[in-house]
Amino acid sequence: MSETPFAATDPGDTGAGTPEIMAPGPLRTDVAVVGAGLTGVVTAQLLADGGAHVVVLDADGARATTTARSTGKLSVLQGTRLARIARYGDEVVQDYLAANFAGLGWLRRTLDDLNVPVENRDDLTVASTPEEVADVDAVLATCARQGLAAQWEEDPPYPVRSYGAVRLPGQAQVDPLRMLSALRARLRSRGVPVYDGVRVRQVRRARSGVALRTTHGTVLADRVVLATGTPPGRLGGLFLRLEAGRSLLTTWEVTDPTALPPGFTETMSITAGSPVRSLRMADGLLMVGGEGYTVGRERDPARRLAVLDEWTRVHFPVDLPRHAWAAQDYTSDTDLPLVGPAVPGDDRVLVATGYAKWGLTNGAAAGLALAGRILGDPVEWGPTFEPWARRPAPRTSTAATFGVQTRDWACAATRPSGERPGAPRVSRICPHLGGVVRWNDQEQSWDCPVHGSRFGPDGTLLEGPATEDLARH
Template identity: 40%
Template sequence: MTSLWLADFRPPARPPLQPGLHFDNVVVGGGLTGLVTALLLAEQGAEVAVVEAMRLGCGTTGNTTGKISLLQNTRASEIRTAHSESVLRDYVDANREGQRWLLWYCVEHDIPLQRAPALTYAQTERAVPQLRAELDATRKAGLETFFVTDLEVPFPNHGAVQLDDQAQLDTIDVVAALARDLDARGVPIFEGTRVRGLHSSGNRQILETEHGDVTARTVILATGTPIFDRGGFFARLEPRRSYATAFLVPGPIPRGMYISADSPTRSLRYVPTENCELLLVGGHGHGVGRTRSAAAHADAIVRWTQRIFPGAEPVSHWSAQDYHPIGQLPYVGPLLPRQDRVLVATGFDKWGLTNAVSAAQTLAGRIIGKPPEWSRVYSTWHPRELAGAFSALTTNAAVALRLSAGWLGFGPRDALRENGVPAEGEGRIERHGLRPTAVSTVDGRTCRVSAVCPHLGGILRWNDDEKSWDCPLHGSRFTCDGRVIEGPATRPLADTDHDTEHD
């Protein structure tokens, strides 16, 4: 599963970290947030390096739908429900500045983009009040939105909120340009280097990686979700996966950027390529590890698209992980209160292109001593977090329930060992004594690893779409042979047996 943007991305691989290095600032994470933060710091003459666990842009940045929009589904009305109108205006101002910078950067570096209207539409009549609330919230926040009753599209709808002159692009074009920019400024970029721990020694932060230690005065965690448990951000975020498929469509493709206000979420946009235009359809999200079949969510997108656009042929399929903040606002700032030596950026809730840039501006401004005025909306520690208190209780009650249910599932009635191995593409949890074991067969290879997430002990679930082991507690994900893919976990699953090859 490779996104449309990553399919042809073949930049030169960067070397892994060499131990014993020191930098004033180390950015952990090579997505849009991390790379823009590093660039803004370098432009101010600050010493900075980037450390990426895999390859640049291969996480959420390289798996988005590529929309750069200030109309973000129903985010404005959701924020206004939980906070004041002044907070909502700050959020919109932050995203406006992030959008402005990103569009400027694309023009300056000849990065292709397409201007298009953004539309939040109602699939059913029941969602029309949500549209009205979003229209009211966005207009009060200073956006020139308006209501449209006739969308002239083939899919069912009951009107939409529209905002003109938004944009879309290939996110990896931006990643490649940022990498070239950082190279030109002499900023070291280390790939294939997973950070596994952090401790302080005097004024130095010591990052423990799989290739040795690196020290810094300031560490910036731009890793989707903070990979260190200090600050308890894993309890303030809800990890979610969503799916996307690009289609070759025989007929005309709608020209706007559409997303539904009601569930299941359906997001649409057109994608220009060298030879043709494709239709990109995304959505059908769910909590990480909290579905019986991830493949069923992905298949639902294909079935819906082929029903609405007869003859649509899937050409690329992928998924992405995002984090919903319990207080409705992203967290950008200190990992711990009043301690500016470790900073984080997380909780963009699927709107990471504008939020990533404004988060980078906030982080760089904080380090340099000139944070933007609107950056207060991104506070990591603020009394308004109480606005998300009920959501936090609900979210973490569900986590506790899944933790206990996962372990209680291994009772005396369970077989000590299943007969045979899982069929190709399948995985299951077995009980070997008191030890839950994750067993899967992928590409003819059967692997047995611990079924216990090393983060906080959740029992993993098999992802039949991506052939991965996913934790339903806080969103850590692992390959079939136990390597970390993403999430707060920093260490692989323990081996429990030797792999088996099959003909």
């Protein structure tokens, strides 16, 4: 365990304002946006600007969103992601870049209007081993084909020995919670209600639209946008195409800033291979991310944090960590975001997921695509990201998930239960699809290794595709 308590939130926590109370009885609206992270608030803002009546529902609040727990990087380079999706051809990469540039541009303009600071940084994808040079070369070649002003750097400002890097100027970083809080406040100031503490239990399509069963009553809408990381329940079977991952992040006080590599503070970086190390400076603090793992399949998450802490102490002039937290995100079977109809040919329920830990520019882009689709003004690059634009592509991770599921079903016959000090005994059977949850001692949560649902010590649902708490024994 780190020297400081493991926190659930990002260190820039500024709060989310006074929550609005959802009135009893059916609530009717044109569009219900579920999830008030970046994708949800961008979608809602654009829809409201277009004249639609919108309500936003969020299970927790700004502090609990993946957006608030992110590294705050606004970049279109994104490690080796461009090279990975290049297998689909240059046109797909072109659409992906167009989407992310659109998201980045929208965020820059909007945050400037809201007086939220955006700090310009060059982004680096670093080869930390000789084997990673080929991957970084592939990134550089993809950038060159797309006309990006990326360049090879033989000796990047990186604290560990490296074997070169790709540098892309003109990227940025932001305090993600300050950004999200400002966007939410603007939504409310323009009359769009944001209801925190409202969890969606069921999404039911009907002839007249969509009915949402929530913890605070029913919401009836013509359209629904599910901007929740992963769609709740089993809608469209999209949970089968997503892998849930958690990443660890820490911040540190730098005891001797002059000992940092020259130019380090003007960049942000990520390594091309494993173990991933994501670095940037924020408000005088060093932010270090890495040691990611599939939700529920890491037996000792505290060991991962210890490894990250030790690496930081060895390579940086730091003393004690200030904060430690984790973020959860989803990677799709195609390595592309899934933005569009949850069910083929049905625009009543739209989803946005699969950002693979690059959710700020992708999240803003998804909001542009979803709002344009609903308002009848679709973006040109939107079809590339539709969930059913290409066939699902099962991978080795899909087979691993199926193996975990099969083993769990065998165990489920014994209905295992678990109990933590001060909490009631709960069933360890995940209500989503029968996975057997495992205790995460670091985050004090029950985590499902099948599709990434997470629950508190007392079984209360925290996140994931599950829509109900763990049963109490």
